[in-house]
Amino acid sequence: MEKTKQKRIGKITHYFNKIKVGVIKLSDTLSVGDEIVVKSKTEERFKQKVSSMEIDGKKIKKAKKGQEVGLKLKDTAREGYLVFKA
Numbered sequence: 001m002e003k004t005k006q007k008r009i010g011k012i013t014h015y016f017n018k019i020k021v022g023v024i025k026l027s028d029t030l031s032v033g034d035e036i037v038v039k040s041k042t043e044e045r046f047k048q049k050v051s052s053m054e055i056d057g058k059k060i061k062k063a064k065k066g067q068e069v070g071l072k073l074k075d076t077a078r079e080g081y082l083v084f085k086a
Helices: none
Strands: 007-016 021-026 035-039 044-049 053-055 058-060 068-072 082-085
Antiparallel strands (some): 007 021
């Protein structure tokens, strides 16, 4: 399996367990349709496609560096996990 270079685009600052939503502080742009990889310090946790994201309860298609977005995650995450664009 070929390992592609993944670009770090942010860090999870909050995770809401009941609704499985992570808040990601972005260090790069992120768009609906992008594929992301969520990693802990030691391993890759899961990969998923961004199906929707929100800022302050409003659905958006694209977010910029410096923004914090809410994202529905397919698996459990923790604060401090890193997010990469696949």
